Amino acid sequence: MPPLRPGLEAFIAGLPKAELHVHHVGSASPRIVAELASRHPGSGVPQDPDALREFFTFRDFAHFIEVYITVVGLIRDAEDVRLLTYEVARDMARQNIRYAELTVTPHSSVTRGIPDVAFMEAIEDARTAAERDLGVVLRWCFDIPGELGLPAAEETARMACELRPEGLVSFGLGGPEIGWPRPQFKPYFDRAIAEGLRSVPHAGETTGPETVWDALRELRAERVGHGTSAARDPELLAYLAEHRVPLEVCPTSNVATRAVPSLAGHPLRRFVEAGVPVTINSDDPPMFSTDLNTEYAVAARLLDLDAAGLAGLAKNAVAASFLDEAGKARLNAEIDAHLAAWPR
Numbered sequence: 001m002p003p004l005r006p007g008l009e010a011f012i013a014g015l016p017k018a019e020l021h022v023h024h025v026g027s028a029s030p031r032i033v034a035e036l037a038s039r040h041p042g043s044g045v046p047q048d049p050d051a052l053r054e055f056f057t058f059r060d061f062a063h064f065i066e067v068y069i070t071v072v073g074l075i076r077d078a079e080d081v082r083l084l085t086y087e088v089a090r091d092m093a094r095q096n097i098r099y100a101e102l103t104v105t106p107h108s109s110v111t112r113g114i115p116d117v118a119f120m121e122a123i124e125d126a127r128t129a130a131e132r133d134l135g136v137v138l139r140w141c142f143d144i145p146g147e148l149g150l151p152a153a154e155e156t157a158r159m160a161c162e163l164r165p166e167g168l169v170s171f172g173l174g175g176p177e178i179g180w181p182r183p184q185f186k187p188y189f190d191r192a193i194a195e196g197l198r199s200v201p202h203a204g205e206t207t208g209p210e211t212v213w214d215a216l217r218e219l220r221a222e223r224v225g226h227g228t229s230a231a232r233d234p235e236l237l238a239y240l241a242e243h244r245v246p247l248e249v250c251p252t253s254n255v256a257t258r259a260v261p262s263l264a265g266h267p268l269r270r271f272v273e274a275g276v277p278v279t280i281n282s283d284d285p286p287m288f289s290t291d292l293n294t295e296y297a298v299a300a301r302l303l304d305l306d307a308a309g310l311a312g313l314a315k316n317a318v319a320a321s322f323l324d325e326a327g328k329a330r331l332n333a334e335i336d337a338h339l340a341a342w343p344r
């Protein structure tokens, strides 16, 4: 992998960005977990951010799951949900993320006793406050925790369609792919799509390209989460390019979960060369010891990009987003202004 070109770290830091694949609970930084832990002193989770930073340092996938479960265990009431959501937006603002479609799994919180209506009010309250105070526009993707099967799918579709919060734009599917074929979730996607939600399932992260085909054909995916194994299927790459179906690429996450062997071995360049629209994302950033700026730096190295190339990558995310046209034009203009002001 070539090194990052000089000065690009600062360019990336100031670049207005949109993020399309990032999880709500998975975005809880050590700072946020410390705040949640201080609300629940009996939880056994350290309240000291330094100790938490140590705990958060990515070791392996089993450790990632351990961290994730620890954070889920700290989200016990609607105020925890509000705090988490707003503070995630604050971390985004620090990286100049201006728009994010945050993947939320309401099922996990509701089954832990937070009433569904209170959950919706909490995320919506945080969303409007984040836009007002921080200038970060948030939208939601409600995702099915696939490993909990059809009852979780039914419950997620019910909340998405019947309680539909104003910021909700899309419907997703996460969790392990092996043993949970995508087609069984078709009725729930059909229902969400009929309500005007957009389809954005994870697919082809831990399984082969056939899962991406299933996501396209059965779940009518408009974007694909990860889709790394698509690199092995030229016909699929051609389809994604022709139909302009973007991949939500998360390089560091893909290495951490062993979806790809190494950053240098990531198929990002192959996607770009095949004409597939790609967006760069961070997935569960603190848990993979990364953030979106770091992922842009990785992409710049993999694709050997200059400032204009990075601005193009940021615009890919705007184009692939579910922002309205006026919002897209505004964000693109901010990206153009940042590039124009950049010393050559």
Ligand SMILES: [Zn+2]
Pocket (backbone or CB within 6 Å): 021, 023, 174, 202, 225, 283
């Ligand atoms: Zn994900």
